[in-house]
Structure formats: C-alpha cells, structure tokens
Amino acid sequence: MSVKVKICGLSRPEDVAAVAGAGAAYAGFVFFARSPRNLTLDDARALALEAPVGLAKVALTVDADDMLLDRITEAVPLDMLQLHGSESPGRVAEIKARYGLPVMKAVGVAGQEDLTALAGYEEVADQILVDAKPLKGAALPGGNGLAFDWRLIAGRKWARPWMLAGGLTPGNVAEAVRLTGARQVDVSSGVERAPGVKDAGLIRAFVEAARCG
Ligand SMILES: O=C(O)c1ccccc1NCC(=O)[C@H](O)[C@H](O)COP(=O)(O)O
Numbered sequence: 616m617s618v619k620v621k622i623c624g625l626s627r628p629e630d631v632a633a634v635a636g637a638g639a640a641y642a643g644f645v646f647f648a649r650s651p652r653n654l655t656l657d658d659a660r661a662l663a664l665e666a667p668v669g670l671a672k673v674a675l676t677v678d679a680d681d682m683l684l685d686r687i688t689e690a691v692p693l694d695m696l697q698l699h700g701s702e703s704p705g706r707v708a709e710i711k712a713r714y715g716l717p718v719m720k721a722v723g724v725a726g727q728e729d730l731t732a733l734a735g736y737e738e739v740a741d742q743i744l745v746d747a748k749p750l751k752g753a754a755l756p757g758g759n760g761l762a763f764d765w766r767l768i769a770g771r772k773w774a775r776p777w778m779l780a781g782g783l784t785p786g787n788v789a790e791a792v793r794l795t796g797a798r799q800v801d802v803s804s805g806v807e808r809a810p811g812v813k814d815a816g817l818i819r820a821f822v823e824a825a826r827c828g
Pocket residue numbers: 623624645647650651652653675677699744746755756757758759760761780781782783801802803804805
C-alpha cells in the first residue's frame with residue numbers, strides 16, 4: 616500500500632504546482648497569525664483554486680472560533696479542516712457537525728500520557744494527526760521541525776486513519792514510515808529552504824522517499 620503525503624503551509628501558486636506534480640495527496644493552508652505560513656483569505660482562495668482534482672485542500676486552524684471558521688469555509692473551497700490547537704473532543708464534534716467537512720485533529724505527542732489523550736478523539740475526529748508536542752514556550756503549536764520518539768507509536772492501531780508528523784524530512788521519512796507503520800505522513804518545515812518558503816526539489820524528494828518507506 617502506498618503512503619499518502621500531506622505538504623502543509625503552502626503560500627505560493629508554484630507550491631501548489633510542486634505538491635500536485637510530486638503526487639502528494641493533501642495540500643495544507645495555514646490560518647494562524649503568528650505563523651510565517653499564515654495566509655489571507657484571498658490568498659488561500661486563490662491557492663485552493665489552483666489545486667487540481669485529487670489534491671485534497673486542508674485548512675489548518677488553531678482554536679478558531681465559529682466566526683473565523685465561517686469566514687474560511689465561505690471563502691475557500693476545502694476538503695478537510697485540521698484542528699491544531701487544544702480543541703476538546705466536544706469542540707471537534709461541534710465543528711464537524713457545523714461545517715459538514717471531515718475533521719483531522721492534531722495531537723502533540725511527547726510521552727505515553729499524550730497517547731491516552733489521543734484516544735479521546737478517536738470517536739469524534741475523521742482522522743488523527745500524530746505530531747510532536749511543541750517545546751514549552753514555543754511560538755507555534757506545530758510546524759516546528761521537531762520529531763518525537765517514533766518508538767512510542769510503533770505497531771499502534773487506531774480506530775481512525777492517522778497521519779504521522781513532526782520533524783520529518785526527505786532524509787528520515789522512509790525510516791519513520793518503516794518504524795511506525797504510518798500510511799500517511801505530513802511535513803512542513805522539512806521541505807522549506809527558509810521559514811515559510813517551500814522548495815520544489817525538497818517536496819519531490821520527500822514524496823519519493825515516503826513511498827520507499
Ligand atoms: O506550520 C505552521 O506554521 C503551524 C502553525 C500553527 C499550528 C500548526 C502549524 N503547522 C503544523 C504543520 O505544518 C504540520 O502539520 C506538523 O506540525 C509538522 O510540521 P513540521 O515538523 O514542520 O514538519
């Protein structure tokens with residue numbers, strides 16, 4: 616079975632072209648003011664309209680209220696919402712019902728206790744993003760290029776489809792896939808040449824390497 620790839624934090628039309636051309640399955644658009652990858656609604660809409668059929672468009676938000684989610688979902692054609700804050704299972708269910716879009720909940724993992732918290736989302740989220748937990752005081756809740764100990768989840772089975780994220784690069788993604796058994800992987804900073812600036816060559820190398828896992 617082939618590994619599906621999500622490239623997160625796209626900001627230019629050429630990023631969408633590179634992601635589609637490399638054969639990734641998902642393109643992520645960030646809506647978080649502090650992020651170097653943050654998009655305006657107009658820019659996100661323009662990027663989403665560039666995406667070919669078959670490339671799923673994912674909006675990433677962090678503890679967004681309904682007003683912001685209304686504005687995003689009205690302006691941008693989307694296939695999925697990614698919730699990357701401290702949204703509770705109840706809030707995930709509410710968002711799923713309100714917008715009628717599949718919801719992926721990101722959960723930060725640093726130790727065993729985080730996997731217990733993850734179980735609380737299995738009933739309500741359509742997918743789980745198993746990401747590295749940010750360090751205390753980090754400016755961003757994700758997209759930090761930080762990996763967690765993949766052995767924590769080796770051989771784990773969850774009730775929902777899941778994606779591995781956190782510090783993945785073209786150089787380590789094949790090993791991460793082999794060790795964890797992930798069938799989907801997500802990357803942002805590992806395919807950038809500077810914060811917020813994606814690199815088409817790294818995107819291609821990442822997708823190729825993920826498939827070798
Ligand atoms: O990318 C951001 O700027 C960002 C901002 C706020 C919340 C999450 C964010 N990114 C999440 C991701 O891009 C990925 O889903 C994941 O954290 C992996 O990132 P990386 O370790 O940089 O590959």
